[in-house]
Amino acid sequence: xxxxxxxxxxxxxxxxxxxxxxxxxxxxxxxxxxxxxxxxxxxxxxxxxxxxxxxxxxxxxxxxxxxxxxxxxxxxxxxxxxxxxxxxxxxxxxxxxxxxxxxxxxxxxxxxxxxxxxxxxxxxxxxxxxxxxxxxx
Amino acid sequence: xxxxxxxxxxxxxxxxxxxxxxxxxxxxxxxxxxxxxxxxxxxxxxxxxxxxxxxxxxxxxxxxxxxxxxxxxxxxxxxxxxxxxxxxxxxxxxxxxxxxxxxxxxxxxxxxxxxxxxxxxxxxxxxxxxxxxxxxxxxxxxxxxxxxxxxxxxxxxxxxxxxxxxxxxxxxxxxxxxxxxxxxxxxxxxxxxxxxxxxxxxxxxxxxxxxxxxxxxxxxxxxxxxxxxxxxxxxxxxxxxxxxxxxxxxxxxxxxxxxxxxxxxxxxxxxxxxxxxxxxxxxxxxxxxxxxxxxxxxxxxxxxxxxxxxxxxxxxxxxxxxxxxxxxxxxxxxxxxxxxxxxxxxxxxxxxxxxxxxxxxxxxxxxxxxxxxxxxxxxxxxxxxxxxxxxxxxxxxxxxxxxxxxxxxxxxxxxxxxxxxxxxxxxxxxxxxxxxxxxxxxx
Numbered sequence: 001x002x003x004x005x006x007x008x009x010x011x012x013x014x015x016x017x018x019x020x021x022x023x024x025x026x027x028x029x030x031x032x033x034x035x036x037x038x039x040x041x042x043x044x045x046x047x048x049x050x051x052x053x054x055x056x057x058x059x060x061x062x063x064x065x066x067x068x069x070x071x072x073x074x075x076x077x078x079x080x081x082x083x084x085x086x087x088x089x090x091x092x093x094x095x096x097x098x099x100x101x102x103x104x105x106x107x108x109x110x111x112x113x114x115x116x117x118x119x120x121x122x123x124x125x126x127x128x129x130x131x132x133x134x135x136x137x
Numbered sequence: 138x139x140x141x142x143x144x145x146x147x148x149x150x151x152x153x154x155x156x157x158x159x160x161x162x163x164x165x166x167x168x169x170x171x172x173x174x175x176x177x178x179x180x181x182x183x184x185x186x187x188x189x190x191x192x193x194x195x196x197x198x199x200x201x202x203x204x205x206x207x208x209x210x211x212x213x214x215x216x217x218x219x220x221x222x223x224x225x226x227x228x229x230x231x232x233x234x235x236x237x238x239x240x241x242x243x244x245x246x247x248x249x250x251x252x253x254x255x256x257x258x259x260x261x262x263x264x265x266x267x268x269x270x271x272x273x274x275x276x277x278x279x280x281x282x283x284x285x286x287x288x289x290x291x292x293x294x295x296x297x298x299x300x301x302x303x304x305x306x307x308x309x310x311x312x313x314x315x316x317x318x319x320x321x322x323x324x325x326x327x328x329x330x331x332x333x334x335x336x337x338x339x340x341x342x343x344x345x346x347x348x349x350x351x352x353x354x355x356x357x358x359x360x361x362x363x364x365x366x367x368x369x370x371x372x373x374x375x376x377x378x379x380x381x382x383x384x385x386x387x388x389x390x391x392x393x394x395x396x397x398x399x400x401x402x403x404x405x406x407x408x409x410x411x412x413x414x415x416x417x418x419x420x421x422x423x424x425x426x427x428x429x430x431x432x433x434x435x436x437x438x439x440x441x442x443x444x445x446x447x448x449x450x451x452x453x454x455x456x457x458x459x460x461x462x463x464x465x466x467x468x469x470x471x472x473x474x475x476x477x478x479x480x481x482x483x484x485x486x487x488x489x490x491x492x493x494x495x496x497x498x499x500x501x502x503x504x505x506x507x508x509x510x511x512x513x514x515x516x517x518x519x520x521x522x523x524x525x526x527x528x529x530x531x532x533x534x535x536x537x538x539x540x541x542x543x544x545x546x547x548x549x550x551x552x553x554x555x556x557x558x559x560x561x562x563x564x565x566x567x568x569x570x571x572x573x574x575x576x577x578x579x580x
Contacts, residue, residue: 052188
């Protein structure tokens with residue numbers, strides 16, 4: 001049997017579209033997404049983007065490499081909201097100082113809080129399975 | 138002279154070379170932050186320099202890929218490309234790039250990683266790509282029995298547009314309000330976008346090999362189509378290997394893992410054909426486009442090998458979020474994408490007016506610098522990986538200080554790499570013209 005490329009291409013495209021829409025619709029049928037669903041956190045994500053925090057910092061190991069991963073900064077010992085605020089205001093040798101207004105600050109904090117609640121990004125808290133996959137402890 | 142006298146393929150290729158030279162300069166300025174913390178912080182800073190570098194080098198790849206397709210189509214079907222449509226496409230790109238750079242200089246961000254500009258500037262890019270798609274189908278619509286490279290170009294063009302639009306789903310609150318799905322879609326997009334431009338560039342590589350070897354069956358045999366579908370399958374489903382640590386559904390992680398492992402076929406094939414490739418290298422070595430394709434093959438071998446290991450979650454947990462990922466990204470964009478683009482530039486721009494001896498030296502200089510650059514990033518990444526898995530972690534800033542020697546090697550080799558790549562790019566820019574010669578004009 002000689003399969004024409006167009007048939008294989010079309011079949012793959014159909015499977016790809018089904019897969020894509022399954023992912024888009026995940027929140028509608030799956031309630032596993034902890035730490036989300038707040039309007040303020042959603043706006044906070046925009047603050048994160050507005051100041052391009054991602055150029056240096058990571059969330060779940062995804063982002064820049066100059067600064068530390070901030071997924072769980074909210075629950076890190078000794079790094080409460082006042083510490084985060086002071087850090088942003090003063091800057092560091094590497095990081096510029098940021099002037100956020102009150103609303104931006106509140107929203108960013110909600111975003112970091114919800115990100116923290118979604119899970120841990122610490123690779124030490126994963127176990128390796130026999131098939132090579134990793135899972136949270 | 139009218140716009141009809143402009144060689145569309147050359148216009149895109151020359152513009153892409155200008156993007157490369159400026160992008161390299163931004164890259165080196167950004168990388169200095171690794172050895173001089175806060176370098177240019179008050180003027181531009183890493184926060185602006187990094188996106189400027191990324192945007193310009195992505196323009197090198199995307200405009201270069203467009204130039205390759207137009208140049209190849211021009212050689213295959215001389216009169217069918219709409220110059221007017223292609224010129225509007227080019228103008229939209231220039232408009233968008235100018236806006237993006239302005240927004241970065243003035244620190245007006247708002248987008249996602251790699252696309253940090255205000256989403257408004259994405260509109261001309263999407264429109265430009267739509268015009269590219271229309272022009273492409275206008276040219277190939279009557280062609281029967283497409284060779285594999287036309288399939289690959291079509292796939293790259295269609296999927297780039299789809300994925301680029303998907304890239305902006307975060308504008309809808311529904312996605313932003315569901316953090317995990319939002320991050321999943323973001324990395325689905327990033328994986329597939331790279332897969333899309335790879336389709337265009339690997340297609341170009343097939344086209345060039347057919348042209349250099351003179352064997353018309355290169356782009357029509359079953360193995361070529363098998364490799365194409367394997368690439369397409371990976372473009373669609375392998376991106377899950379970026380997000381093993383994200384608390385997303387486990388089927389997404391398993392699909393990414395399983396599909397990524399199919400790339401062992403490509404890796405084994407490279408090893409299997411090693412001897413034959415050496416013979417081919419000896420036969421065509423004198424030809425510059427071939428030499429760059431040969432270099433791309435070497436970097437494919439190295440980066441696919443690395444990518445396969447990184448796609449195994451048990452190994453990925455050590456490399457994820459480290460400079461090993463940066464090494465992989467740099468190794469593929471410079472070693473594979475840029476080498477194919479240089480091969481295409483030498484072939485399509487029909488460059489003859491250059492000093493072979495000097496250019497040859499720069500060719501090997503670039504390969505050596507890239508190898509040192511790639512190794513330095515990998516070593517820094519492995520060291521960071523060990524740190525992030527250690528039970529007693531020293532503070533982040535202290536760990537970064539410990540990586541300083543490797544960052545220094547990375548910056549110095551990066552500087553030399555910039556010089557080498559810029560020399561080749563400037564040689565190409567100086568030796569060609571976008572005005573069609575008499576022999577290039579359609580009758």
